[in-house]
Amino acid sequence: MPIDPHSEIIVFAYSWVPEMAKGYVRDLRARWALEEAGLGYKTRTLHAGEERPDWFLAEQPFGQVPALIDGDIHLFESGAILLHLAEKSEVLMPKDPQDRASTQSWLLAAFNSVESFVFELFFVNIIFRKEEWAKLRKPSAEDFLRRRLAPIDKALTGKDYLVGPFTVADIAMATVLREANDHLGLADFANLDAYLKRCLARPAFQRALDAQMADFTGPPPAAPAN
Numbered sequence: 001m002p003i004d005p006h007s008e009i010i011v012f013a014y015s016w017v018p019e020m021a022k023g024y025v026r027d028l029r030a031r032w033a034l035e036e037a038g039l040g041y042k043t044r045t046l047h048a049g050e051e052r053p054d055w056f057l058a059e060q061p062f063g064q065v066p067a068l069i070d071g072d073i074h075l076f077e078s079g080a081i082l083l084h085l086a087e088k089s090e091v092l093m094p095k096d097p098q099d100r101a102s103t104q105s106w107l108l109a110a111f112n113s114v115e116s117f118v119f120e121l122f123f124v125n126i127i128f129r130k131e132e133w134a135k136l137r138k139p140s141a142e143d144f145l146r147r148r149l150a151p152i153d154k155a156l157t158g159k160d161y162l163v164g165p166f167t168v169a170d171i172a173m174a175t176v177l178r179e180a181n182d183h184l185g186l187a188d189f190a191n192l193d194a195y196l197k198r199c200l201a202r203p204a205f206q207r208a209l210d211a212q213m214a215d216f217t218g219p220p221p222a223a224p225a226n
């Protein structure tokens with residue numbers, strides 16, 4: 001069944017998250033893609049401090065956001081959502097076969113080959129920061145991430161974006177690098193630093209960020225969330 005370019009799109013997002021997560025929740029990726037493509041959408045929000053209802057677990061088995069409904073199609077995982085939206089607009093996915101393959105490769109590289117190392121730093125710097133093992137792990141976790149960033153820095157030599165034109169792969173990579181920058185800094189990676197600034201300067205990113213922030217209208221949880 002071909003994807004209907006005019007169907008109603010619903011993005012699941014949060015009405016409340018802890019302060020440090022505001023602006024970083026992964027529905028930002030879906031919103032950014034939709035803004036770049038000029039596609040309208042609505043949000044349905046959940047409270048991150050409350051148990052997820054069964055109907056939402058049917059949308060997203062892990063109880064996380066984002067999930068997305070596009071007409072009759074239901075999907076979850078920000079990577080799958082980006083690839084789905086990319087089929088609706090050439091602004092997100094080029095037509096040229098090699099460029100399409102490169103877009104898919106870089107998108108998966110962002111999530112599989114880089115984001116997992118950023119997560120590790122998130123754990124040692126934030127979640128388990130008081131644990132002795134986390135302090136011991138931190139230098140090698142930083143080193144692992146640097147080894148993943150160096151080849152991307154090289155690949156961006158003389159290029160504005162990963163594939164050529166801006167694509168959905170840049171949404172994936174920039175949102176991962178934004179967190180890498182927070183944990184590690186990108187001072188050693190001049191191309192990556194400039195690339196991240198270039199991506200985040202796009203008006204569609206700012207609109208997506210503003211929209212996510214505007215949806216945080218929920219009350220704090222009754223009991224402190226972990």
Ligand SMILES: N[C@@H](CCC(=O)N[C@@H](CS)C(=O)NCC(=O)O)C(=O)O
Pocket residue numbers: 024025026027048063064065066076077078079
């Ligand atoms: N791999 C998932 C990760 C989604 C994810 O980590 N979502 C976070 C917000 S950024 C979440 O909902 N966390 C709450 C929880 O895990 O209970 C994706 O990319 O969609």
